[in-house]
Amino acid sequence: MEAIRNWFQELYESTGLNFSVFYDAYDWNRYVSGLKMTLFLSVTTILLSLVIGAAGALLQGGSSKVARTAVNAFVVVFRNTPPLVQLFFFYFGLGTLMPSIESGGMRVPLLNNIQWAIVSLSLFAGAFNVEIFRSGIEAVPRTTVEAAESLGYTRIKAYIHIVLPLAIRVCLPALNNNLVNLLKTTTLAYAIAVPETLYAIKQIWSESQNVLEMMIVLLATYGILVGILVWLMHRWERAMHIPGYGR
Amino acid sequence: MSTRPHIPDRLATLHPYRVTPTRMAFQINPLSAAILCFGSVMVASSAWSAGGPTVPSPLEVIVKWAPLLLAGFAFNIAISLLAMLLGTITGLWLGLALLSEIRIVAGVSWLVTQVFRNAPWLVLLFFVMFLVPFQVTIFKTTIPLPDWQKATIGFALPVMANVAEVVRGAVRSIPSTQWEAAESLSFTPRQTMWLIILPQCIKRMLPPWMNIYSLVAMSTVLASIVGVSEMLTLTAQVHAAEGGRPELFAPLYGFALLCFFLYCYPINLWTAHLERRFHVR
Numbered sequence: 202m203e204a205i206r207n208w209f210q211e212l213y214e215s216t217g218l219n220f221s222v223f224y225d226a227y228d229w230n231r232y233v234s235g236l237k238m239t240l241f242l243s244v245t246t247i248l249l250s251l252v253i254g255a256a257g258a259l260l261q262g263g264s265s266k267v268a269r270t271a272v273n274a275f276v277v278v279f280r281n282t283p284p285l286v287q288l289f290f291f292y293f294g295l296g297t298l299m300p301s302i303e304s305g306g307m308r309v310p311l312l313n314n315i316q317w318a319i320v321s322l323s324l325f326a327g328a329f330n331v332e333i334f335r336s337g338i339e340a341v342p343r344t345t346v347e348a349a350e351s352l353g354y355t356r357i358k359a360y361i362h363i364v365l366p367l368a369i370r371v372c373l374p375a376l377n378n379n380l381v382n383l384l385k386t387t388t389l390a391y392a393i394a395v396p397e398t399l400y401a402i403k404q405i406w407s408e409s410q411n412v413l414e415m416m417i418v419l420l421a422t423y424g425i426l427v428g429i430l431v432w433l434m435h436r437w438e439r440a441m442h443i444p445g446y447g448r
Numbered sequence: 449m450s451t452r453p454h455i456p457d458r459l460a461t462l463h464p465y466r467v468t469p470t471r472m473a474f475q476i477n478p479l480s481a482a483i484l485c486f487g488s489v490m491v492a493s494s495a496w497s498a499g500g501p502t503v504p505s506p507l508e509v510i511v512k513w514a515p516l517l518l519a520g521f522a523f524n525i526a527i528s529l530l531a532m533l534l535g536t537i538t539g540l541w542l543g544l545a546l547l548s549e550i551r552i553v554a555g556v557s558w559l560v561t562q563v564f565r566n567a568p569w570l571v572l573l574f575f576v577m578f579l580v581p582f583q584v585t586i587f588k589t590t591i592p593l594p595d596w597q598k599a600t601i602g603f604a605l606p607v608m609a610n611v612a613e614v615v616r617g618a619v620r621s622i623p624s625t626q627w628e629a630a631e632s633l634s635f636t637p638r639q640t641m642w643l644i645i646l647p648q649c650i651k652r653m654l655p656p657w658m659n660i661y662s663l664v665a666m667s668t669v670l671a672s673i674v675g676v677s678e679m680l681t682l683t684a685q686v687h688a689a690e691g692g693r694p695e696l697f698a699p700l701y702g703f704a705l706l707c708f709f710l711y712c713y714p715i716n717l718w719t720a721h722l723e724r725r726f727h728v729r
Binding site: 277281283285286294339342372386387392413420424428 | 460461462463464465466467468469470471485489563566567568569570571574575578579662666667668669670672673680694695697698699700701702704705708709712713716
């Protein structure tokens with residue numbers, strides 16, 4: 202640790218390349234807390250968007266016409282509008298219309314900016330997940346569902362125990378793409394001052410005047426994060442692989 | 449009579465997977481649905497405000513400022529078209545470089561593609577905004593680079609990488625017999641690529657290319673974060689000009705959502721239509 206710090210300090214003194222995050226404890230802490238926030242945002246939005254996707258796909262295949270239309274409208278609207286405007290609409294538009302609560306003698310909004318970012322990003326990615334899951338469910342043959350029905354499964358039980366496990370395996374590559382996209386979209390939370398990686402790094406470069414170096418750190422950070430997610434998803438894909446399908 | 453057991457003609461096997469875009473139920477026309485949503489936002493915010501007669505209602509505010517906001521939206525579209533043009537031209541070359549026989553060229557272009565594909569759009573935008581100078585001097589002629597042009601370059605970078613992948617995928621999907629047939633007719637490799645392979649790819653490339661365009665069109669609002677005065681910036685300014693009343697946020701941003709929806713949804717429908725027609729993927 203000490204060696205790394207000294208090396209970057211020396212690099213700065215000899216070449217002028219100021220990677221302040223790697224030798225300055227204050228900048229390092231800021232960077233790490235930003236990274237933690239990005240990870241927190243990614244994990245919560247990924248999980249929530251999967252739930253939204255699964256629930257939406259269930260309703261979309263259901264018999265209720267109202268629910269079907271509602272889910273379709275949700276998907277179509279969220280797919281065809283910019284996520285940043287959605288975020289602003291939620292945070293500024295709905296956030297100000299929502300009632301605020303009393304907390305410690307201060308009036309604070311019901312949901313803060315981090316929670317709004319989670320809500321908005323989950324809905325955005327969830328809309329894509331609905332379509333992906335629906336396509337996966339369409340790949341499950343009718344006869345399999347009929348077999349489940351004849352064994353006495355209710356619709357919801359058959360969905361959870363039989364259709365969804367098969368559908369997830371089929372649609373994993375598409376899901377993989379969408380989750381990577383979601384990880385990249387978490388940077389938008391910067392716009393409503395959620396202190397995630399981009400926000401932290403912007404603060405560092407405005408104070409330490411090292412835009413180029415921090416840009417490199419930023420690109421590398423997201424490259425590594427996306428790499429880890431892709432690696433995890435590939436491992437999951439292999440583990441869930443159906444024998445006899447694909448290679 | 450044979451005593452063969454009855455074998456079902458279709459075994460329960462998984463159907464091929466293809467993502468088909470959701471289409472709204474036919475009874476509800478998407479246009480009217482969007483306007484309905486927008487209308488309810490208006491009514492809700494008007495009811496919430498319930499101001500005196502001196503305060504203009506949200507609808508009046510929007511009607512008053514619509515020309516300015518729509519001009520901002522047109523600017524967004526212009527940026528997206530320029531970025532798409534730039535990204536497509538460079539992406540085509542990058543895609544061809546990905547397929548190059550020379551290993552160094554293929555390796556370097558692979559690296560470039562991966563970097564620009566995996567970085568968030570906003571990060572790339574910051575990258576260009578902060579690291580490209582505000583003016584370039586070539587042979588004593590100074591070319592100024594205003595913010596919006598830098599933003600266009602920032603959007604063109606991810607487009608380039610995505611188009612390169614599309615080109616590579618399309619060229620790979622052409623049967624190798626086409627290459628062999630061309631070779632037997634003594635076409636050079638370059639002629640084969642430009643006269644035989646790429647023309648066949650256009651059909652396959654069109655739907656994903658249009659998908660990329662709709663992504664770019666939606667991403668142009670990111671330029672407001674780095675200070676280009678496009679629609680979202682103007683929306684915030686209009687809000688401030690109307691006295692910063694909190695109930696105006698929802699209708700104003702709702703109006704921006706509506707504009708983008710009305711622009712992107714037809715593109716999406718058309719893409720799905722082309723995909724079905726060409727039977728690709």
